[in-house]
Amino acid sequence: MNVQEFQNKLKEIQTIAKANGNSLTAIQIRDTFAGMELDKTQLLGVLKYLTSQGIQIEGMEDSATEETKEPERKKIPLTPEEETYLRNYLEELPELSIDTAQAFAALANGDQDALQSLTSYYMKETAKMAADMNAEEIFLADLIQEANLALIQALGSAGNEVRDEKWLMNEVRKGIITVLEEQTQRKFADDSLVARVEKLESAVRELNDDEDDKNAFSIDELAIILDMKVDEIRDVLRLTGDDK
Secondary structure: OOHHHHHHHHHHHHHHHHHOOOEEEHHHHHHHOHHHOOOHHHHHHHHHHHHHOOOEEEOHHHHHHHHHHOOOOOOOOOOHHHHHHHHHHHHHOOOOOOOHHHHHHHHHOOOHHHHHHHHHHHHHHHHHHHHHOOOOOOOHHHHHHHHHHHHHHHHHOOOOOOOOHHHHHHHHHHHHHHHHHHHHHHHHHHHHHHHHHHHHHHHHHHHHOOOOHHHOOOHHHHHHHHOOOHHHHHHHHHHHOOOO
8 A cells, every 4th residue: 555645545535524514425435545445444444534533424334334344354375384383273272072052051150160161162263263364464373362362351241141152253253353453553554654754764865965964954844845743753753763
């Protein structure tokens, strides 16, 4: 993704919203970002950002809710190293046989032994699900651990209703999706930061090529020239070690 183009599109859609009384339709958003080939998770991130800015989006409730049920993700094959890790991980888990229906019933009565038994029993399925949802944004080992955490949290918050395997695995899947969404958003932020650093370094180098230290542009001047905030430039310079 071209980060600068993405940022420009955000400004464009916000301008459209302002002209429409701080309101947008889902179609306007899709049309604006059409050329960027955003997947459903990324589009949802845009929707959340716009609503956080106080922009009303007509039809968002239906479309966004529908899209969060199961975001379309490009399936990432496991590397040979990841396949080896998964195989070894599964082999190290104990072979268990339990009456799951009875265990779920006991869990609804607050039986902690049932919670432990169900956690151990479903760890293999949880790991397999994490591997099936493997993504570039996170290491497989970390994703499996996050899936295990989702498993434990789901069982721990099951309440006094008698649950079943379908409910549990759906909760684990939702937990994995949440982690992947967070990783995707973090990557957007990282990419944006890298783009800002590269933009600033390139611009400073170009602008100051023919200037001596005495006549070099100040931060305030660079902010005007580059259309960046002074604080933003200071933060970037701090990261690059050029703020001395």
